[in-house]
Amino acid sequence: MTAVTPGAATATELELVQKGAFDFDWNEAIRKGAIVALTLAFIALSGMPVGLDDRSLIEPILSMGYVALLWVPFVLGWLSGNETVLEGMAATKRGLRDVVRGDVIGFVGGLGLSLLVILLNAFDLRDPLVNWSPQLIELLQFDRGQGFGIVAWPIIGGVLGAAGAGLHLVSPRLRKAILSAVITVLLVAIFETFIVDVIDFLDDLLYEKQGGLKLVAAIVIAVVAFIASYAGAGRAVGQVRSNYHQATGAAKKSQTITFIAIAAIALIVTPMITGKITQELLANIGIFLLLALGLNIVVGLAGILDLGYVAFFAVGGYTTAVLTSPNRGEDWPEWFPIMPWWGALLVTIVVAALVGLFIGAPVIRMRGDYLAIVTLGFGEIIRILFLSDWLNGYFNGAQGITNVPAADFGFAQVKGTDPRSVFYLVLVFAVISIYVSWRLERSRLGRAWMAIREDESVAEAMGINTVNMKLMAFVVGAVLASFSGAIFAAKVGSIFPTSFLILVSIIILVVVIVGGMGNIIGVIVGAAVLIGVLGGPKQPGLLAEFSEYKLLIYGALLVVMMLQRPEGLVPNARRSRELHQDEFLQDAWLKGEVDTDDDDEPGTEVQGALA
Amino acid sequence: MSDTPLLEFRNINTHYGAVHILKDVNLAIYPGEMVCLLGGNASGKSTTLKTLLGMVTPTSGEVVLDGEVVNDKPTSYRVERGITMVPENRRLFKRLSVLENLQLGAYLRDDKDGIANDLERIYSMFPRVKERLSQRAGTLSGGEQQMVAMGRALMASPRVLLMDEPSMGLAPALVQTNFELIQQIHEEGIAIFMVEQNANMALSIADRGWVLQTGRVVLDDTADALLQNPDLRKSYLGEATSH
Numbered sequence: 041m042t043a044v045t046p047g048a049a050t051a052t053e054l055e056l057v058q059k060g061a062f063d064f065d066w067n068e069a070i071r072k073g074a075i076v077a078l079t080l081a082f083i084a085l086s087g088m089p090v091g092l093d094d095r096s097l098i099e100p101i102l103s104m105g106y107v108a109l110l111w112v113p114f115v116l117g118w119l120s121g122n123e124t125v126l127e128g129m130a131a132t133k134r135g136l137r138d139v140v141r142g143d144v145i146g147f148v149g150g151l152g153l154s155l156l157v158i159l160l161n162a163f164d165l166r167d168p169l170v171n172w173s174p175q176l177i178e179l180l181q182f183d184r185g186q187g188f189g190i191v192a193w194p195i196i197g198g199v200l201g202a203a204g205a206g207l208h209l210v211s212p213r214l215r216k217a218i219l220s221a222v223i224t225v226l227l228v229a230i231f232e233t234f235i236v237d238v239i240d241f242l243d244d245l246l247y248e249k250q251g252g253l254k255l256v257a258a259i260v261i262a263v264v265a266f267i268a269s270y271a272g273a274g275r276a277v278g279q280v281r282s283n284y285h286q287a288t289g290a291a292k293k294s295q296t297i298t299f300i301a302i303a304a305i306a307l308i309v310t311p312m313i314t315g316k317i318t319q320e321l322l323a324n325i326g327i328f329l330l331l332a333l334g335l336n337i338v339v340g341l342a343g344i345l346d347l348g349y350v351a352f353f354a355v356g357g358y359t360t361a362v363l364t365s366p367n368r369g370e371d372w373p374e375w376f377p378i379m380p381w382w383g384a385l386l387v388t389i390v391v392a393a394l395v396g397l398f399i400g401a402p403v404i405r406m407r408g409d410y411l412a413i414v415t416l417g418f419g420e421i422i423r424i425l426f427l428s429d430w431l432n433g434y435f436n437g438a439q440g441i442t443n444v445p446a447a448d449f450g451f452a453q454v455k456g457t458d459p460r461s462v463f464y465l466v467l468v469f470a471v472i473s474i475y476v477s478w479r480l481e482r483s484r485l486g487r488a489w490m491a492i493r494e495d496e497s498v499a500e501a502m503g504i505n506t507v508n509m510k511l512m513a514f515v516v517g518a519v520l521a522s523f524s525g526a527i528f529a530a531k532v533g534s535i536f537p538t539s540f541l542i543l544v545s546i547i548i549l550v551v552v553i554v555g556g557m558g559n560i561i562g563v564i565v566g567a568a569v570l571i572g573v574l575g576g577p578k579q580p581g582l583l584a585e586f587s588e589y590k591l592l593i594y595g596a597l598l599v600v601m602m603l604q605r606p607e608g609l610v611p612n613a614r615r616s617r618e619l620h621q622d623e624f625l626q627d628a629w630l631k632g633e634v635d636t637d638d639d640d641e642p643g644t645e646v647q648g649a650l651a
Numbered sequence: 652m653s654d655t656p657l658l659e660f661r662n663i664n665t666h667y668g669a670v671h672i673l674k675d676v677n678l679a680i681y682p683g684e685m686v687c688l689l690g691g692n693a694s695g696k697s698t699t700l701k702t703l704l705g706m707v708t709p710t711s712g713e714v715v716l717d718g719e720v721v722n723d724k725p726t727s728y729r730v731e732r733g734i735t736m737v738p739e740n741r742r743l744f745k746r747l748s749v750l751e752n753l754q755l756g757a758y759l760r761d762d763k764d765g766i767a768n769d770l771e772r773i774y775s776m777f778p779r780v781k782e783r784l785s786q787r788a789g790t791l792s793g794g795e796q797q798m799v800a801m802g803r804a805l806m807a808s809p810r811v812l813l814m815d816e817p818s819m820g821l822a823p824a825l826v827q828t829n830f831e832l833i834q835q836i837h838e839e840g841i842a843i844f845m846v847e848q849n850a851n852m853a854l855s856i857a858d859r860g861w862v863l864q865t866g867r868v869v870l871d872d873t874a875d876a877l878l879q880n881p882d883l884r885k886s887y888l889g890e891a892t893s894h
């Protein structure tokens with residue numbers, strides 16, 4: 041139906057033309073369709089759909105492999121209807137036009153996959169395309185032959201594109217309800233292992249034996265989510281939130297305390313009722329959260345772009361391992377003590393602080409890009425030192441240090457086979473780190489850091505000792521990372537150079553950026569979402585199936601965030617305002633709120649003050 | 652005016668790498684004075700201020716504060732003893748709030764009551780600043796930023812205020828009020844050392860002035876005398892010779 045041109049003459053088509061259904065920028069739509077086509081082809085050839093095809097979401101109709109493709113036309117269809125409507129400008133009216141445009145975009149995108157099906161059938165592309173496989177062809181043809189695949193994709197694309205765009209036409213309330221139904225079903229299906237791990241009996245109730253939601257269950261969940269949303273469950277949450285924002289003084293304080301108490305109880309109770317998978321996940325989130333909180337001070341507050349942050353994680357891990365494991369290198373002198381974990385932790389903190397000073401002193405005088413590159417180098421140097429033959433007698437090179445004992449607290453043993461204990465230990469340190477970060481942000485030191493971040497020379501002119509303050513940020517960051525390293529050593533029970541690749545630095549940085557730089561809550565959310573869902577550099581997340589494509593997703597996420605939402609997932613109101621300043625000003629200008637001649641009115645004020 | 656200068660340059664030479672910027676410069680600022688340093692672009696005016704404040708170290712000569720040679724003392728030492736700068740183009744901490752900017756001005760002080768008093772003083776001087784305390788400094792208008800920059804400097808409770816081209820980038824209508832403001836601060840007993848390209852205006856409120864040319868002091872006189880000086884009128888006050 042999309043290929044219809046305005047010239048065709050049946051009655052309904054004429055009607056459509058009269059309603060302006062084809063009255064949109066066709067070039068633009070086809071260009072966007074081409075983007076969809078390229079994205080789909082890229083995803084298909086990345087091997088993701090085949091890799092994820094075994095993972096059934098809704099038995100037997102939908103696998104994760106298809107979802108990896110199907111979301112593209114839907115989302116792009118929706119986005120095509122998004123236009124920045126500035127206050128005061130006549131917005132073009134929404135209508136059938138939007139749906140047709142979404143349809144065109146999805147259709148063209150689907151054609152891309154049809155073309156791919158033809159190409160894959162015609163040529164053996166095994167050589168240039170490593171992920172070419174018969175399964176990919178079968179998947180793209182829905183196991184029904186070439187012709188079916190070629191015809192099906194443009195139709196599916198068109199329908200999804202139109203559906204995405206059509207969301208603009210329904211009332212916000214209905215739209216929300218539809219989306220919550222779709223998203224809830226997808227989430228319940230995707231997080232099957234997690235949900236079953238938390239609530240055992242749901243396994244038989246919702247899911248098939250071989251995995252995947254039962255079709256009936258999927259329908260019931262969708263209906264429930266739809267009704268709940270339509271009836272206003274979301275608004276109740278919104279109400280609580282706006283209450284909180286409007287509250288002041290004692291009321292706000294008591295609400296904050298209530299919130300923290302609920303969060304604390306939830307955090308303490310969750311690992312008691314869940315299985316090992318969830319506990320492990322929470323422990324990993326905690327370990328990376330500690331790292332992210334430390335890096336947040338260095339990058340977010342002091343504005344020092346440290347790309348070698350993994351160095352301090354490594355120092356923490358190795359120091360603890362050397363001080364606790366009987367299998368440490370043979371060159372350590374006899375008298376060099378082996379001690380319990382908490383004793384090693386104290387030494388680790390001191391060592392990390394010293395290494396922070398040692399690395400920090402030479403790099404801290406550099407600025408911007410130079411500093412970033414040099415820290416990147418230091419991060420690698422530290423790892424290579426631990427790996428080197430030269431220090432083999434101390435750190436065992438690639439063999440690493442094994443047999444790191446559990447952290448023994450008398451009443452509890454913290455070790456990897458008991459992820460719950462690791463989680464509680466990490467929780468204690470996370471609370472400490474969050475509190476420290478929070479206090480620092482509001483302290484004189486924190487203000488000095490932010491001043492340096494904003495304008496180093498002026499900070500110096502205010503009498504701030506910029507070199508010392510930056511060193512301090514480096515050291516605080518190093519110490520927080522070393523907590524994480526020490527816990528990591530006890531958890532894994534062994535320490536290898538390969539645990540400390542550059543990738544760790546980069547993933548932590550992404551967590552900080554995606555969460556929202558300099559924003560503690562944002563960093564917590566960022567760690568929970570990224571590490572929890574996608575997983576750490578080597579640690580699986582909830583979407584273990586995605587682990588092969590983890591970096592692809594991390595990268596894509598970073599790009600999208602920087603373009604669309606530089607203030608992070610949890611924007612700090614102020615920072616967000618600043619980053620979108622231009623839009624605000626433009627809006628305000630159109631509303632006639634800003635006097636463009638901003639110079640004369642403060643003048644009168646000064647005169648008033650002088651009088 | 653007392654006999655010991657508050658701030659003094661004795662035969663100061665400054666280099667950026669191999670480039671010789673300040674050449675045998677001698678200056679003296681006495682407590683409570685208002686003096687100005689005139690000079691064309693790149694003549695070394697900003698470098699003079701940075702050297703006074705210790706952000707640039709001279710290659711020879713002495714920077715003297717209250718009779719003490721402070722060449723090897725850091726900026727913080729000098730700020731603590733009452734030297735404060737309003738930097739070129741104001742340079743507020745843009746993403747920090749107005750209040751945070753003001754607090755950073757008082758970074759080296761620990762007298763809580765004094766800080767609170769000074770804040771109140773600044774609020775009454777600039778009621779507009781008080782209204783904007785939680786706003787980001789970068790979102791203020793030019794005139795408001797100037798007020799915050801001045802306020803931030805005053806929060807250090809200075810004895811001498813170094814001002815680097817305070818009228819640069821201000822709308823013409825604001826330049827006049829800005830000078831009046833500087834005069835008002837001066838009347839509270841704070842010495843002012845002002846770097847300006849706007850020679851007429853600066854000399855009309857200053858006691859004395861110097862003229863810097865490619866790093867050398869070529870004129871050193873009272874403001875009135877400088878205003879009458881035919882050479883200066885020609886080169887800096889933009890007047891034709893046949894006046």
Ligand SMILES: Nc1ncnc2c1ncn2[C@@H]1O[C@H](COP(=O)(O)OP(=O)(O)O)[C@@H](O)[C@H]1O
Pocket residue numbers: 667672690691692693694695696697698699
């Ligand atoms: N950090 C620096 N490094 C090298 N050269 C500089 C630096 N700062 C200023 N200069 C140079 O020193 C000279 C004097 O600069 P400046 O004191 O800023 O002049 P003014 O303030 O009188 O315009 C200029 O030629 C300028 O290019």
Ligand SMILES: [Mg+2]
Pocket residue numbers: 696697698739815
């Ligand atoms: Mg200058």
